[in-house]
Amino acid sequence: MGGRYSILLISLVCAILGFVLVIAFDNEAEGVEIGEVTSVEKIGQLLKQRDELARVKSEREATIRNLQNSIAEFEQVAAERNSYVKEIQQELLNARAFAGLVPLEGPGVEIILNDRKRDSIFFISPGLYEYFIVHDSDLLNVLNELRGAGAEAIAVNGTRIMANSRISCGGPTINVGKYGRFTPPFIIQAVGDPERLAASFQQPDSIYHELIAWGLEFKIKKVDRIVIPRYLGDVEFRYGNTIGDGE
Secondary structure: OHHHHHHHHHHHHHHHHHHHHHHHHHHHHHHHHHHHHHHHHHHHHHHHHHHHHHHHHHHHHHHHHHHHHHHHHHHHHHHHHOHHHHHHHHHHHHHHHHHOOOOEEEEEEEEEEEOOOHHHOOOOOHHHHHHHOOOHHHHHHHHHHHHHOOOOEEEEOOEEEOOOOOEEEEOOEEEEOOOEEEOOOEEEEEEOOHHHHHHHOOOOOOHHHHHHHOOOEEEEEEEEEEEEOOOOOOOOOOOOOOOOOOO
16 A cells, blocks of 8 residues: 555656646747747847938938039039139049048059958867957058058948048957948958059068968959048047148
C-alpha cells in the first residue's frame, strides 16, 4: 500500500510540475512573440520615417537647384549688359566654389576604404578585432593626406567635405559632416592632380601602409573626371564679423 501511495504521489508531483512547465514555456513564447511583433512594428515605423525624410531632402535639394539656376540666370543677364558686372560674377563664382556652394568637377582620384574581409579575421582573437576595421581616425588621416597633396575638393560617399566637416565615431558607423552617417565601404573622391594625389600615399609615412599592414582594403585609382557635389549645411557666421582690409 505504501509503495502504491508513493507512486501515486510521485505521479501527482510530476503532473503538477509538467503543468507548471507548460505554462512557463507558453508565457515565455508569448512574450517573445509580442517582443518580435513590437520590434517589427518599430522597424516599419523607422523605415517610413526614413522614406519621408528622403522625400523631404529630395524636394529641398530640388528647391536649392531651382533657386541657384534663377540666380545664375539673373547674374548672366546682368553680366551681358556690363563688363564690370561680368568680372564680379566670375569672382562670385570662384568664391562659391572655394566655399563649396557649387559642384566642382575635374580629374582626381577615387579611393575605396573598407574593413578587412570577415573570413580572414574569423579565427583572430576578439581583442584584436578593432584593429581590422575602419575607424574615424583612419578616415580623417586619409582626408588629411589628400588635402596635403593639393586636393581642391573632397567627398565621402557623396558628402562634400569642408574645413568644418565632422568626422567622428558613431558606434558601428562614422559620422561624416552634419548629416552623413555611413558604414564601410567608404568611397572617397578628390579633385586634383591625379599623379600627385596617388603618389602621396606611397610616401613612407603614409597612412596607406599602416592600413594595408592590418589587412584593410585600400584601393586607389586615377580618374579623368570626378564630380564633387556642393556642400549642404550651415554657412552663416553667428559669432564672427567681417572686417575691412588693413584694420
